Amino acid sequence: MKDTDKKEKTLDPDDWDEFQALLHRVCDDVVDYLKTVGDRPVWSELPEDSKKLFTEDLPTSGSRYADVYNEVKKHILPYPTNNIHPRFWSWVGGTGTPSQVIADMIISAMNSGSLGLDETASTHVELQLLDWLKTLMDYPSNASGLLVSGGSMANLVGLAVARTHAADYDVRKTGVDVQENSRLIYYSSTETHSCIRKAIELLGLGSESLRLVPVLDDYTINIELLKEAISNDKKNGNQPACIIANVGTVNTGAIDPLMKLSEIAKKENMWLHTDGAFGAITKLSKESKHLVEGMEFSDSIAFDLHKWMYIQYDCGCTLIRGGAPHKETFSVIPPYIKKFERGLASGPLNFSEYGVQLSRSFKALRAWMALRIEGSDKFGDLVQQNINQAKYLTNLIEENQNLELLSPTSLNIVNFRFVNENIDNKRLNDFNAELLMRLHESGDHAPSSALLNSIFSIRVAITNHRSRLQDFRELIEDVIKIGNKLLNENNKQ
Numbered sequence: 001m002k003d004t005d006k007k008e009k010t011l012d013p014d015d016w017d018e019f020q021a022l023l024h025r026v027c028d029d030v031v032d033y034l035k036t037v038g039d040r041p042v043w044s045e046l047p048e049d050s051k052k053l054f055t056e057d058l059p060t061s062g063s064r065y066a067d068v069y070n071e072v073k074k075h076i077l078p079y080p081t082n083n084i085h086p087r088f089w090s091w092v093g094g095t096g097t098p099s100q101v102i103a104d105m106i107i108s109a110m111n112s113g114s115l116g117l118d119e120t121a122s123t124h125v126e127l128q129l130l131d132w133l134k135t136l137m138d139y140p141s142n143a144s145g146l147l148v149s150g151g152s153m154a155n156l157v158g159l160a161v162a163r164t165h166a167a168d169y170d171v172r173k174t175g176v177d178v179q180e181n182s183r184l185i186y187y188s189s190t191e192t193h194s195c196i197r198k199a200i201e202l203l204g205l206g207s208e209s210l211r212l213v214p215v216l217d218d219y220t221i222n223i224e225l226l227k228e229a230i231s232n233d234k235k236n237g238n239q240p241a242c243i244i245a246n247v248g249t250v251n252t253g254a255i256d257p258l259m260k261l262s263e264i265a266k267k268e269n270m271w272l273h274t275d276g277a278f279g280a281i282t283k284l285s286k287e288s289k290h291l292v293e294g295m296e297f298s299d300s301i302a303f304d305l306h307k308w309m310y311i312q313y314d315c316g317c318t319l320i321r322g323g324a325p326h327k328e329t330f331s332v333i334p335p336y337i338k339k340f341e342r343g344l345a346s347g348p349l350n351f352s353e354y355g356v357q358l359s360r361s362f363k364a365l366r367a368w369m370a371l372r373i374e375g376s377d378k379f380g381d382l383v384q385q386n387i388n389q390a391k392y393l394t395n396l397i398e399e400n401q402n403l404e405l406l407s408p409t410s411l412n413i414v415n416f417r418f419v420n421e422n423i424d425n426k427r428l429n430d431f432n433a434e435l436l437m438r439l440h441e442s443g444d445h446a447p448s449s450a451l452l453n454s455i456f457s458i459r460v461a462i463t464n465h466r467s468r469l470q471d472f473r474e475l476i477e478d479v480i481k482i483g484n485k486l487l488n489e490n491n492k493q
């Protein structure tokens with residue numbers, strides 16, 4: 001070996017045996033961590049000592065692997081979002097599975113770029129997973145699909161294809177042109193997730209192109225008002241381009257009438273996109289899939305695997321019906337990512353022609369392994385278990401005179417609040433917000449909140465395979481206990 005060779009550096013460990021021993025220790029710790037998750041608080045505040053670590057300057061020289069791991073174990077591991085906890089029901093946080101911890105270690109070791117143009121096992125795993133997802137969604141096998149970071153990106157991809165489909169000019173070349181052409185209008189309900197507005201703004205359509213149609217009492221889109229909005233736009237020279245159906249609204253889990261929306265889209269020659277971020281996964285439950293019947297007629301579907309399919313973060317998916325201008329919306333192939341007939345770059349397709357990203361992680365392995373290990377029926381059973389738990393919780397609320405159900409439980413989200421004749425109506429929102437914070441601070445339960453017709457709601461979103469009926473009984477007991485304590489405190493003031 002030449003002297004100059006000896007000076008060359010690498011990021012591989014100096015001592016592989018020491019590295020292996022540490023990795024074994026990490027494996028043991030991680031398994032313990034997962035096994036005992038329910039014994040720890042669902043939320044606990046980060047101590048000052050830990051916060052201090054996160055203000056330290058950039059380390060210009062390194063430390064021992066084990067020392068850094070010890071810091072992680074002390075200051076990071078105990079203070080997660082904790083969506084893996086059995087009593088976590090905030091936002092739409094998915095739980096993940098232990099099987100995917102194995103996948104994660106392999107993904108990290110392989111560190112595949114997953115371009116699709118590479119003729120590798122990672123490409124074929126991803127394509128197979130997309131085929132399985134089409135089967136689960138009752139979607140045609142010639143549909144195209146793409147794994148993305150999550151629901152926000154999955155919706156952006158679907159809505160971008162809708163734009164190309166609707167514009168009768170080269171929108172990619174000229175940009176959106178409302179001077180020379182009719183404004184393209186997208187329609188959805190007022191319950192639509194904020195990522196839809198973001199996507200429409202990013203696509204250059206402008207949020208003025210998004211019509212948010214009022215909802216009925218069950219939080220589904222008002223079909224008559226939708227028809228009226230479409231008719232008004234046509235009269236005013238705009239072009240109705242796309243309807244966005246909600247399959248599981250973020251606040252209440254409402255499912256828009258899919259057959260009716262599909263009929264309107266067909267009649268008006270409009271694109272039908274479904275935001276099924278979590279609700280689309282209802283398809284997996286044999287008992288409840290009828291609730292989302294008709295979703296398969298959408299031109300595009302956006303959904304998350306990291307929410308109700310219990311896949312580790314992050315993983316979303318867009319499926320687009322065959323024949324749609326999916327590739328035409330995104331394809332740009334410079335020579336440096338050209339495909340060859342043979343060798344490394346002879347893969348089946350280039351994923352970058354179907355979305356925004358070029359380099360992508362091999363996230364497909366997580367869902368692929370989880371589906372092979374568990375089988376899709378088990379996922380369907382767990383989705384049904386969560387739906388049944390939501391019904392159970394709803395009954396507990398309805399039976400209790402101190403609780404008020406605030407929205408119909410159509411899927412897996414339950415909204416309610418504490419009520420008492422001694423609390424002034426104007427103060428009920430603040431009262432319930434305080435109650436929610438105390439629930440979090442107790443470390444026992446983590447629901448989140450929603451604002452429904454200006455009413456503050458404690459919102460329980462159940463996408464959790466670790467929750468048990470007992471957890472919901474305890475939630476109600478604690479809400480009543482904390483609510484009564486707060487009442488007493490208020491009476492003394």
Ligand SMILES: Cc1ncc(COP(=O)(O)O)c(C=O)c1O
Nearest residue numbers: 092150151152193248249250277
């Ligand atoms: C209905 C709906 N759409 C879109 C999103 C955004 O998905 P993500 O957080 O994966 O970007 C969410 C997130 O909760 C959602 O509930």
